Amino acid sequence: MRNSTLTDTGTTQAGRTGAGQTGATPKQASAAAAQNIVLRLLRMRETGLIAIILALFIVMSFASPYFLTWVNMRAMVMAFAVEGIVVIGMTILLISGGIDLSVGSVTALAMVVAGWLFLAGVDPWLASAIAILVCTGVGAIMGFFVTRVGLHHFIVSLAVMVIARGICLLATGGRPLGLFTLPPEFKFIGQGSIGPVPLVIIIFLVTVVAFDFLLRKTTVFRKVFYTGSNERAAAYSGIRTKKVVFLTTTLCSALCGFAGIIYMARFGSAQPTFGIGMELNVIAAAVIGGASLSGGTGTIFGAILGVVLLSVVSSSLALLDVSVYWQDIIRGSILLAAVSIDHYLQKRRGRK
Amino acid sequence: MQHAHCRPNHPLPKTDGDKPMTDDLLLKITDVSKSFGSVRALRGVNFDLRRGEIHALAGENGAGKSTLMNIIDGILRPDSGEILIDGQAVTIASPTQAQQLGIGFVHQEIALCPDVSVAENVFMAATNVSRALVMDYGGLCAKAATTLGQLCDISPATLVRDLSISNQQLVEIAKALTLECRVLILDEPTAALTEKEAQILFGIMRKLADQGISIIYISHRMVEIFDNCDRVTVFRDGQHITTQEVADIGPDDVVNAMVGRVIDDLYPPKLDAADRSDDMILEVRNLTDDNRFHNVNFHLKRGEILGFAGLIGSGRSEIAKGVCRLECSVRGETFLNGALLTPRDYQDSIQAGVVYLSEDRKGDGIFLDMAISANVSALDLQRVSSPLGVLNSAQETQQAADLGRMLNLKCGCLSDPVSSLSGGNQQKVAIAKMLSINPKLIILDEPTRGVDVGAKCEIHRILRALAAQGVGIVVISSELPELIGLCDRVAVVREGRISGEVSGAKMTEENIMQLASVTDATAA
Ligand SMILES: Nc1ncnc2c1ncn2[C@@H]1O[C@H](COP(=O)(O)OP(=O)(O)OP(=O)(O)O)[C@@H](O)[C@H]1O
Ligand SMILES: [Mg+2]
Numbered sequence: 001m002r003n004s005t006l007t008d009t010g011t012t013q014a015g016r017t018g019a020g021q022t023g024a025t026p027k028q029a030s031a032a033a034a035q036n037i038v039l040r041l042l043r044m045r046e047t048g049l050i051a052i053i054l055a056l057f058i059v060m061s062f063a064s065p066y067f068l069t070w071v072n073m074r075a076m077v078m079a080f081a082v083e084g085i086v087v088i089g090m091t092i093l094l095i096s097g098g099i100d101l102s103v104g105s106v107t108a109l110a111m112v113v114a115g116w117l118f119l120a121g122v123d124p125w126l127a128s129a130i131a132i133l134v135c136t137g138v139g140a141i142m143g144f145f146v147t148r149v150g151l152h153h154f155i156v157s158l159a160v161m162v163i164a165r166g167i168c169l170l171a172t173g174g175r176p177l178g179l180f181t182l183p184p185e186f187k188f189i190g191q192g193s194i195g196p197v198p199l200v201i202i203i204f205l206v207t208v209v210a211f212d213f214l215l216r217k218t219t220v221f222r223k224v225f226y227t228g229s230n231e232r233a234a235a236y237s238g239i240r241t242k243k244v245v246f247l248t249t250t251l252c253s254a255l256c257g258f259a260g261i262i263y264m265a266r267f268g269s270a271q272p273t274f275g276i277g278m279e280l281n282v283i284a285a286a287v288i289g290g291a292s293l294s295g296g297t298g299t300i301f302g303a304i305l306g307v308v309l310l311s312v313v314s315s316s317l318a319l320l321d322v323s324v325y326w327q328d329i330i331r332g333s334i335l336l337a338a339v340s341i342d343h344y345l346q347k348r349r350g351r352k
Numbered sequence: 353m354q355h356a357h358c359r360p361n362h363p364l365p366k367t368d369g370d371k372p373m374t375d376d377l378l379l380k381i382t383d384v385s386k387s388f389g390s391v392r393a394l395r396g397v398n399f400d401l402r403r404g405e406i407h408a409l410a411g412e413n414g415a416g417k418s419t420l421m422n423i424i425d426g427i428l429r430p431d432s433g434e435i436l437i438d439g440q441a442v443t444i445a446s447p448t449q450a451q452q453l454g455i456g457f458v459h460q461e462i463a464l465c466p467d468v469s470v471a472e473n474v475f476m477a478a479t480n481v482s483r484a485l486v487m488d489y490g491g492l493c494a495k496a497a498t499t500l501g502q503l504c505d506i507s508p509a510t511l512v513r514d515l516s517i518s519n520q521q522l523v524e525i526a527k528a529l530t531l532e533c534r535v536l537i538l539d540e541p542t543a544a545l546t547e548k549e550a551q552i553l554f555g556i557m558r559k560l561a562d563q564g565i566s567i568i569y570i571s572h573r574m575v576e577i578f579d580n581c582d583r584v585t586v587f588r589d590g591q592h593i594t595t596q597e598v599a600d601i602g603p604d605d606v607v608n609a610m611v612g613r614v615i616d617d618l619y620p621p622k623l624d625a626a627d628r629s630d631d632m633i634l635e636v637r638n639l640t641d642d643n644r645f646h647n648v649n650f651h652l653k654r655g656e657i658l659g660f661a662g663l664i665g666s667g668r669s670e671i672a673k674g675v676c677r678l679e680c681s682v683r684g685e686t687f688l689n690g691a692l693l694t695p696r697d698y699q700d701s702i703q704a705g706v707v708y709l710s711e712d713r714k715g716d717g718i719f720l721d722m723a724i725s726a727n728v729s730a731l732d733l734q735r736v737s738s739p740l741g742v743l744n745s746a747q748e749t750q751q752a753a754d755l756g757r758m759l760n761l762k763c764g765c766l767s768d769p770v771s772s773l774s775g776g777n778q779q780k781v782a783i784a785k786m787l788s789i790n791p792k793l794i795i796l797d798e799p800t801r802g803v804d805v806g807a808k809c810e811i812h813r814i815l816r817a818l819a820a821q822g823v824g825i826v827v828i829s830s831e832l833p834e835l836i837g838l839c840d841r842v843a844v845v846r847e848g849r850i851s852g853e854v855s856g857a858k859m860t861e862e863n864i865m866q867l868a869s870v871t872d873a874t875a876a
Contacts (some may be wrong), residue, residue: 219733219741225722226730232716237730237785238702292784296721 006279039342045290049305064319072315074198080311081204082259082266083282084304088211089255091286091303092221096248097228097295098146098153102138103256103282110260112134112168114179115270124186128264132257138164139253143246152251152320161279168272176269189322190266200262212300224248228295284335285310377439378402379424380564383493384433386419390774391764393419396433397448397592399585401535406557406567408577408598412610412804413776414762417570418460420587421537424459424568426450456533459538460570460775460802461714464512464519464527471496471508474526484859499526503552517544517712518664520829525553536560537568542576543801544711546830547595547865554580567811572776572804574603575833586610611773611806613779618809619837620816629654633824634688634793636675639684644670645848648684652793659839660828661864667848668828669711672795676701676708688792688824700733704794709782709799711828713775717782722770724763725752727781732789755784758814775802783811793824795859800834812838832861844868 002308059215060067086103093100110131117127137159145156202258215221226234234241264270289306291298313334361608379401384395394416409417422428424435426444434441437453444450447830448597450457464473474496503522512520521544528536538557542550557567557580569581577584578598585595586609593609601696608614631654641646645667652658662668674682678698686693688704695701710717719727725748729736736748752766759780770781779802786794799815802810815838819825830833835842841855844867852867854860 139446217736217743219743222726222733222743224720225726229719229722230716233719234730235698236708236710236716238697238699238732239698239730242698 001037001322013150015248021068029335046299046302046305048291049104049309050304053305053312056309056316060312060316060319063154064316066319067316072319075310076315077201078198079315080201080307081198082262083278083285084307085207085255085259085262085290086203086252086302087282087285088207088276088300090253090282090293091289092211092215092224093153093248093252094283094286094291094293095215095228095295095298096245096326097231098245098249098252099154099157099283099293100142100249101157101279102142102161102164103252104278105161105168106135106138106253106256107260107263107278107289109138109164109274110257111264111274112171112177112272114170114261114264115179118179118182119177124182128186128261131261132254135257135260136250136254139244142253143249146249147242147246161269165276166244169330172270174272176272179264179269182265182268183297187265190262190264190297191268200266206243208300208304225296228297230296233242281331284331309338311338377401378403379436380436380439380738381420381424382434382436384420384423384435386416386423386428386430386694389764393590394423394430395590397587397590399592401568401596402583403566404561404564405582406561406569406580408581408584409568409570409587410577410606410610411782412762413802413807414774415585415587415610415804416590417420418539418774419590420571421457421539421568424450424535424537425455436475440645444692448828451531451533453827455537455635456528456531456536457533457537458524458528458539458541460543462517462524462544464520464523466513467511469493469509470500470506470515470523473512473523474499474508476527495530496526499530502556504531504549513635515601516664516871518546519547521545522549523558529556533565535566535568537570539570540572540802541569542571542573544798544830547832547861548574548663563596564683572808573831574805577606578603584834587635588612596607607805610804613806618805618812620813623657623819623840625656626818627655632687633822634675634826635687636686637685638680639671639674639686641670641674641682645674645845648674648848649852650843650853652849654822655819656840657819657825657827657838659833659835659842660826660845661832661842662845664830666845666868667846669797669823669846671845672708672797672826672828675795676706678708703788705789707786707791707794708788709786709794709796710798711801713782713801718770718778718785721769723767724756724770724773724781725749725766728752728755728784728788730787735788751788752784755787756780758787759784760810776807777803779803780807787814793826794818795826795828797828798830799827800831832864835864836861 016132057068066072079314086107090100113134114124114127114131117130118124122130142153142156145151146153174298188199189203190200194202215224223234223239223244226237226239227241231241234244260274263274285306286298286303287293287306288309289302290302292302310331313331314327317330322330377400381397381399381400382415383398384394385392388757393414397416398418399409409420411417419428423430424444426449429445435444436442442453444453444455449456452693465476471493476493479663493508496875500506500508500522503526504519506515506519506522512523515523516865518609519540525538525541528538532721536557541553545553550592553578553685557569561567561582569577571577581598583595584598584601585594586606586608588610592662596605604614612689621632633654633656634650636648636650648671650658655702660668673679674684675686675702676698688706693701693704695704695706701707703852714720725745726874727750730747733741733743736751737743739839749766755761761784762777770778774782779800781876783796783799786796796815800811803811815825816826827839836859840861841853842864843853844864846868854863
């Protein structure tokens with residue numbers, strides 16, 4: 001391909017309406033487009049992630065007879081499905097240039113608020129709606145501190161992480177709330193299945209597809225990319241960047257609330273200590289999937305692959321009887337390795 | 353006792369004194385090629401640099417000038433070819449190594465640490481090689497002050513983020529001057545400087561050259577090349593076209609070699625008397641921002657192009673941003689086509705069709721990591737989406753392609769990130785972004801910064817055509833010839849106030865400079 005797809009036309013007309021259609025012929029264009037797609041597929045980091053996951057699958061199916069079983073697969077997917085919803089929120093927030101350490105606490109907060117209301121006699125659906133609203137409010141408060149007061153996401157969410165956890169423990173006295181009287185149709189959210197497929201997985205897939213579409217295709221979410229990529233340039237393009245950051249912060253917490261409710265329905269209890277350390281897993285998944293901590297890049301698909309990778313690793317380690325302590329060390333190392341390899345490839349691409 | 357010295361054996365004693373000037377090559381580049389994916393940025397170029405010469409490098413946007421400089425500085429590695437320094441083949445693997453070889457590089461894009469003081473930025477490279485554990489901050493400031501002192505009077509203790517673009521550029525130059533280099537590369541250093549600062553820079557360049565330092569000077573301004581350089585090399589499409597003594601060649605020949613055609617009229621014809629209209633496009637009354645400008649009044653009539661001149665820090669850009677309600681709170685009234693504008697912020701202003709092209713391309717003009725097409729559509733996504741807000745990527749690409757063609761944008765693929773473009777082409781993307789919304793009024797701050805002669809001429813023509821269609825055009829520029837050549841009227845800003853206006857035959861560099869500069873008589 002030549003260096004110039006747009007030049008070499010020789011003629012340039014003044015005035016917008018005058019710009020002629022002197023580009024390549026449609027046939028050439030489509031051939032070039034096809035070639036382009038292949039090239040881009042190869043270059044996409046998602047391709048690399050899928051390859052790693054497949055390799056792990058193959059190795060593990062030889063290493064353990066239990067790995068490639070329906071039960072194990074189902075357990076694995078169930079394990080990451082709900083967390084995956086939180087990862088979506090985190091990815092969007094990372095793209096806008098923020099970060100949220102409070103995801104685990106806020107997820108627990110949703111459970112505790114809903115559970116507590118339910119025990120106080122509120123209808124479980126209404127209680128859940130209120131709980132999600134409370135979480136959204138928590139996100140809005142963080143958004144306020146970040147955009148209006150001007151603090152960094154890191155410190156604000158760190159504080160909220162501790163506060164929300166404190167509230168959970170305070171409200172429950174540190175003991176899980178048993179919610180044995182939850183009506184079956186509510187528990188169905190977390191425990192039921194449609195045909196052979198657990199409802200949780202369906203909810204997860206729908207959320208993924210919806211947000212993937214929104215992020216790639218809608219003007220609202222495009223502004224998230226602009227803001228994260230260069231906040232000043234975004235402001236100089238008339239984008240109300242503070243509003244964007246406020247909204248992504250709030251959305252992330254709202255999704256945590258949603259995830260918390262699903263967990264509650266699944267466990268049939270509200271656990272005030274749930275989700276400790278979850279932020280690490282969630283951020284790691286998003287970053288492995290290509291989100292950058294400095295904002296502007298990231299995809300839902302990639303982040304979900306990040307979650308899948310981490311779950312496959314966890315599940316493999318458990319099946320191989322690796323001690324829990326070792327599991328953490330290995331998981332941390334994988335994060336470091338994945339991000340380093342990616343960084344190296346990016347850099348080499350830039351220099352090449 | 354046969355020594356292999358060449359020179360004494362040469363039977364040309366008369367010209368011996370001149371000999372070093374012509375033969376003494378400090379740097380020689382042979383057959384260097386470099387590709388980025390499918391883009392062939394350099395295809396077997398040759399280049400040489402004599403000791404103590406100022407060698408201009410010219411070429412259209414994307415011709416490969418910065419790429420070659422990046423190779424010399426070790427930032428990029430060539431695919432093939434050889435670099436000789438003092439006749440010895442070298443591989444330059446990193447900028448640090450380039451520094452050790454005595455190469456100093458002032459980049460086209462400003463690369464300073466914004467949150468650190470000027471002094472520390474100036475000595476970034478020096479502290480980089482120093483082994484001292486504790487920095488002598490006072491000494492550093494004093495040294496920085498001396499280096500900076502030759503160029504300007506910026507306080508070494510200020511933070512870089514608080515400086516204007518032109519001052520940042522000066523800091524960047526000072527940074528290179530502190531290195532005891534043998535080769536100094538200046539990649540479009542004057543694009544962000546005013547005339548006066550540029551002249552100071554040329555003085556320093558000549559002094560360095562006389563000390564035997566060789567300078568590679570990249571610029572799109574023919575006047576600068578012909579006034580200050582010894583030789584000129586022209587690149588086109590990644591190929592070496594010619595190298596000539598400046599004395600043997602004229603500006604037209606260089607432009608011709610660059611563009612491959614003759615450009616006869618640099619500026620489009622101005623508005624003639626018959627086409628003048630009394631329709632007001634823009635009227636600004638008593639625009640005031642308490643800290644930066646006061647009681648600014650100006651107007652723009654249909655078909656006219658209004659210029660804004662002024663020294664750096666005079667408040668030209670601030671006034672423009674004030675009109676668009678960007679980053680400031682202002683009082684005063686703005687009428688667009690007779691209707692009062694009441695934008696709360698820039699978003700409202702864009703909706704009303706009033707846009708501002710920033711002078712700081714990298715900082716707030718473009719999204720470097722994002723696709724070219726996404727950059728072009730950033731101002732108004734509604735144009736490339738369905739009413740429900742779903743983006744139509746075909747439409748988005750088409751928009752970028754149309755505008756790109758109009759501006760002669762040179763790129764591989766519209767989905768490539770803007771960072772893969774040459775500096776001038778990035779500027780074209782920024783302009784395309786402004787044009788994408790069919791604006792009613794465009795205020796362009798240094799619109800042709802870093803743009804090559806041909807494209808500059810094209811941009812001027814487009815601005816003129818837009819003005820004729822009734823779009824308001826206001827141009828801010830530090831390049832006085834550009835203002836004089838393009839505009840029908842020039843308003844001069846001094847210390848946040850409009851100090852005067854010139855038009856017609858009165859539009860001369862002297863008159864503008866006089867209005868722009870602060871004299872004691874007027875200050876009293
Ligand atoms: N990192 C990169 N990735 C892909 N393409 C690149 C990259 N850097 C430069 N190019 C391409 O190489 C070509 C030469 O670019 P270069 O920056 O050397 O141009 P230039 O002569 O300095 O132009 P200008 O006058 O606009 O600064 C351009 O077509 C540009 O798009
Ligand atoms: Mg360049």
